Amino acid sequence: MGIIMMAPAVLFLCGFLVFPVLSTMVNSLYRDSPLTGREFCGLDNYRRLAGDGQALDTMEFTFIFVMASVSLEMAAGVLIALAINRVVTGRGFFRASVILPWAVPTVVAAIMWKYIFNDQYGIVNYLLHGDSLRMYSAWLARPSTARLAIILADVWKSSSFVALIALAGLQTVPEELMEAARMDGAGPSRRFFRITLPLIRPALLVALLFRVMDAFRVFDLVYVMTQGAPSGKTGVLQFFGYLKMFPEQQYGYGSAVAVVVFLIIAVLSVILVRTLGRRMMTE
């Protein structure tokens, strides 16, 4: 009976996830473009990828992006959740404000941040330099600041996801426990590290897992904000794969990139689940 009930789910998962991924894996072994036709080439695409300077730049920024944005999001998210949890009046308003960025479509967020960092009309320049137009800088034109802008846009949007989950976790911290600790003379930081953190750890692990996986798949932000410019320095893997597969029509090579993204995410999440969150699966 259970099998029948799971059948529709299995059907969907196989049809729209498993089968397409397998077909991409097969495609990555072919040299396939409309011009040259399709021929088997073994692991050539992967060898080419290993020597492709632009791919390596892209890989570098993807890792920087994931590490920087996810760690900032975890920190900001927990901080936001702790602050909101203290609020007594207007809780609903605060919660709704915190959820808002997460409900904004990424495309909209990206356009918004592009405008915020605009070199002429952007509010960042205005806040930093006021009326001295000559001081205004083009945040999205230089590799280092463009990278910063993309990371900031992601932190804005996704910190609230972490905050939400942390807030949910905080609901499970019993007030009596905190009271008892306070009686024993434990200070705020001690209470946080000894009581709160261990109790919300499982919730944070879930958030971490989802954020890491999601950050590796970043696409919309880069697509809208920089298109990988300058010269691929702000490119990310999924955007690179898209570039090779659709605009450049190198279907096999693009598939190889897609498979590599997939494998990186798979390995990472296995490691994360194994070392940190085994309990949340089986317990």
Place this chain on the structure above:
Amino acid sequence: MRRLWTVLVLIAVLLFCLGPVLWILSTSLKSPGLVSRRPPSLLPDLYWDSYRMVLQERGFLRSMGNSLLVSSVTTLFTVAIGVLAAYPLSRMSGRWRGPALGLVLAASMFPQVSIAGAVYRMLMSLGLLNTFPGLILPYTGLMLPLAIWMLTSFFRRLPPELEEAAVMDGCGPWTTVWRVFAPVAAPAVLTTAILVFIYAWNEFFFALLIMTNPVMQTVPVAIAKFPGQYRVPWSELSAAAIVAVLPLVAMVLLLQRRIVSGLSSGTTR
């Protein structure tokens, strides 16, 4: 002293979360002359024409309707199928459940690029490009893993006595799920539904690839394609962004308590 700190942090949090949105709101209410003023002005001159333009001329309302339809049907499908699958999963022995959930989780992390080509070809051979099912079906596939995962972890904490009692009363498994389980699980089901809805409303990659006919476009694509050929209509773009975010803001305002309590039962422990 501690109160002061809390207040300061709260103000910072609000500025961080709402600031960018307020800036876009302000831009959406600026007249063309004020938008291109340098240095920019913080306050708008309350020029409403951009909204009128967005709502009247650009077929934007139609995109809103498309998004609403696609997102709600996706949510319906995903939650229904998800509930069906989550129930047996939650009653599996721990030895099997681990790997099964691991597989489900693995499926939820496929990068869109890795499935885009095959999904596109599949939809084309079925004649589903530029149709609502053409977007609803892949969305359901993409969102199912997360839904199953959340629902399973919630169902697992429902006491087995609940269904034992149902079975005693002579209910079959289907009735047990729909009549006994689902009502008790309503908060978790609702949270899952909200997550799926937001995802479907925001999805860009597939919408860009599949809905090429402007009549069928969803909101994110409509916005991304908004920039005219020759000028950047910043105030209209901002107005469109605000309009696109409104339904979600309304939903979040109404349901924020549910979201947090649902998440707390679905993801902790």
Place this chain on the structure above:
Amino acid sequence: MAACVFLSSCGGESRDDGVTRISVLTWRPNSPATWQEAIDRFHERNPDVEVILETGPSSSTQLHDMLSQRLRNRDTSVDVFVMDVVWPPEFAEVGWALPLDGSFPEEERELFFDGCVEAVTWKGSVYGVPFFLDAGVLFCRSDLLEKYGLPVPETWGQLVAAADSVLKGEDDPALYGYSAQMAQYEGLICNMLELTGSAGGSLMEPESPEALRALRFARDSLVHLDGMTPPGILTYREQESLELFASGGAVFHRNWPYAWALCADPEMSQVAGKVVISILPRFPEGESVSALGGWSFGVSAYSAHPDEAFRFISFMTSEEVQRLFAAEVGKPPARRSLYADSLVLAANPHFQEMEAVFENAVPRPGSPLYPQVSNRLQGFLHSAIGESEGSIPAMAEEAGRDIREILDRLEE
């Protein structure tokens, strides 16, 4: 609920009423009313054909992605598409566009500019009919030049010097010298093709001394010279660069001719009546070069109605419709005869002197692998002019090698 959703699928094949429906894919028009007018006129004269206009993204690259994705999957739902000037070699070689040699004969082709016809020709056959063309031109603030007694610059050096005097005289922090398209995208290639070409070099050989000279000039005298260009120039496409110029933020502006109508419209522009249009500057020992842009119509090889499709194309490229688009939207016609047309010239007085520019505009390299070549070139050009410290010759050598490698791959 579900059933009604599944039935509401959209897009039409011929129904049984004797009317053939053809689907036309174009970029999102800036002037939907003009398109509608043209299509209405076509329907009036061709009651047996119904045109369904499908609009894609407004960016050429994004439209190319969408169209090529559909054609490689043999999508039959597109009959007619617009082609950017650089697409025909690819579309021809892969077999996506139908050869039109029979229906677009030699004597008809002679009525169009040579550059436009060459752009749709690949290996001796034509694959499209030119719609309109584009060529880079220079817009100048006539009021400022007059105020400081400066002539319209003929060389790049004069442009920088003139901008410099105006900037010094005006002392306005919101005013820059030059506004152009230098984001990493197709338009950067056009801008750099013009600079390189006017130094006597070619983009295909970026390591030549002429090309290096143009690159160094762009980097040191345009992008990184304080006040000459806005800080965001490396993120500017047509829209942003025109926005700046139209709001009075630049002395000189490189763009396509369409910008004339927008600059002259007092509703959109703060510089209406203060702009003159001119040919692009050159280096002292070179000639002024304009990049050839523009669009043509092609028929999909997978179309079920190629005859009706061609009927639509030949209507859209007729004198009548090109006149309409020239007069109403300012698109330079691909047909020579219209440059003596009173209606066209009344709306676009600058077309008369620009005819020579259009005639001599230089195409980008034609190759079926152009998208790959373009991506590589864009990355190189953007780093070369963007990084003030980088070694341009080293980057150029690497880019040149990569480009030749891409082209060699085709030979195999």
